[in-house]
């Protein structure tokens with residue numbers, strides 16, 4: 535299968551019929567939703583509603599997941615047909631016709647976080663003469679850095695053509711001041727392998743969620759989220775925690791015994 | 803585009819990055835619609851903290867609204883019922899007011915960005931990109 539990036543510039547490739555085809559395909563909807571959930575998981579945001587930038591938002595398949603999760607978003611895309619499809623679908627986010635290679639036109643500290651699903655590999659293209667991908671990547675990351683609040687995070691799933699593209703993307707992000715790296719999901723599977731760029735603009739109080747992944751950047755000490763603590767606890771921890779909670783609420787609970795949370799013998 | 807967004811969007815031209823006149827953009831020939839949205843007091847309170855109030859006053863005046871308080875209300879706790887009327891007003895202004903058509907002009911380079919069908923066009927001509 536040939537890559538869309540090799541066929542035509544994005545704003546030409548995603549014409550009316552391609553935008554329709556893309557957006558109404560249940561297969562595409564499913565994959566984009568899954569990757570957006572994964573990006574949110576990696577971002578590890580606190581619960582309250584966030585203001586999120588969706589880079590290369592297309593017709594809003596990724597944005598709709600942000601809405602579902604209770605967030606507010608603004609999306610940028612270079613393809614008018616994709617945005618028109620988004621308008622027809624009445625997505626909640628604001629849509630901007632914009633080339634991210636020319637920068638993110640928002641003032642400093644606008645967004646809590648940013649995501650990008652299947653878009654930033656396009657920045658590595660040089661479709662017309664006079665286009666310098668390195669310059670565009672740098673402009674993108676510099677202006678993205680500024681538009682995020684301090685400690686704001688960016689997670690981008692992308693389809694690199696080769697290792698050099700990944701290097702160029704990571705390199706530009708580092709120059710712009712981001713810390714972080716690349717997370718690889720399903721590395722063994724040629725078909726399902728997915729690249730996620732996970733970056734922090736300055737210092738964050740909450741680290742990204744690195745559960746079950748290896749990253750090609752030194753890992754900083756990480757604090758587990760409440761959810762992760764819950765997922766990791768044993769049956770015994772769980773009962774202890776529930777008992778404490780009940781005591782706090784003034785309920786009478788059984789004393790701890792050494793039989794607590796142990797499987798009992800079945801008696802007849 | 804929601805009115806909220808006018809408080810964040812600035813000129814896309816690189817040479818305007820360092821100019822204080824590239825934000826807020828100036829709004830002209832604007833058409834507005836009110837569109838009902840779910841009320842989320844936490845989000846409004848959260849956004850209120852990062853609003854540039856002077857910019858909001860300027861843009862509201864461009865759009866013909868001069869009734870906003872001259873100072874930003876501070877420390878608005880969304881869990882207190884006494885704050886609900888204020889947060890509802892802000893909700894209606896920032897999230898339910900949408901710009902469907904119009905122009906946005908950079909105060910520094912004078913570039914005009916057009917809004918059509920609620921979508922602002924921020925593509926730059928080659929000489930500005």
Ligand SMILES: C[S@@+](CC[C@H](N)C(=O)[O-])C[C@H]1O[C@@H](n2cnc3c(N)ncnc32)[C@H](O)[C@@H]1O
Pocket residue numbers: 544545548566589590591592593594595596610611612613616632633634635650651652653656657
């Ligand atoms: C595969 S689509 C993904 C859209 C959406 N994020 C989703 O999950 O469905 C990739 C999008 O990136 C956009 N894109 C490519 N290059 C871009 C650029 N330079 N600036 C803005 N958007 C771009 C394309 O127009 C296209 O809509």
